[in-house]
Amino acid sequence: MDKIFQSLQELEGVNGVLITDASGNVLAFNAHSMYDAAILQQVSRSVVNALDSVKLVQEEWEAVTAQFTEGRLLLRNLSAGVRGKAQQLTLCVIADARLNPSFASVAIRVAVGKLRSLIESGQPLSGLSGNVKGGPSGAQSSAQLAATQSAALPAEVASSGLSWSGLGNASSMSASGVAVADAESAAVLTNCTKALAKSVGPIAKIFVKDAVRQAFPDRPFSKDQTKRLLSELVKHIDNPNDAALFQRTVLSAIAS
């Protein structure tokens, strides 16, 4: 299983691979640390909602590919063509704009074939675990995912798809090492990530986390430290115009 995920992760542009069941539970995953378990769980639910809807008009779907301006989400039906009664499972591959669709198509077909063989052999995929590449704790099991999922996230942060820990608890540090003083401070980090992503792509969240850790290693990030944070983050933007736009965007979002 790990080898199958690894082969997909080796494709340029692939940032995450996960398998989800019909209820939207993540059974196994391997993803870059910018996608934490809580985000993948939310993604899994959205994907299953979409596929449940698709099945109303196309019961025997095999592949769904959603293309976005900065990446792709490739979904494959692992249960299609499997002999016997198989659990409804979906392979999700998350990729950025660097992905070569032709290479990916071949690699995913190979991976799907191997995964279907595992399913036919009766191997329980739910017992397998994936890991976050570059993540703090390595392997993450379904149980850990469920625990992460059950942790309540502030509404405004959760809805943005970005999560920052330590809200309302200045002394706590998250597993990723990023703590924030309050909900407003978390919103600042979310705004920074979204604005920075326009220049550097999905890796923006990692840059923001790293900048917070380096600039404020011994205390939670708070809103009044925004200018210091921005001065760190603009170092990742080569174009001076884009850097200025980034700072204006974040500051105007905070002011409004």
Add this chain to the structure above:
Amino acid sequence: MKDLSVIAKFPEVVGAVLSDLSGALIDSVGKVDGEAASAVHSFSLSSLCQAGDLLGLGSFQRCTIVGPGKSCVLTIEDGAVLGVYVDPSKPLSVVEKKLQDTLQK
């Protein structure tokens, strides 16, 4: 949004459905249940956009759904959801290209 009949003339296309973002049918041509498909298209795209947003993948461009019986391309154009159903024996990428060219004109 272009007239659906233009898209329906592509030899690979078997049907097309145009709906608003809430899933209400605007127009349909060919062998497709427009009422059912329009709601499904809008809901599916809404969920996929949510996933894309969570993953920081940017704005939605298009989606392809492939199966043994039929294939479909979904896209959002001028605030409307366009679903184009394609003969599965024909290459989907060709239709995607034609669709893109047509919508950009």
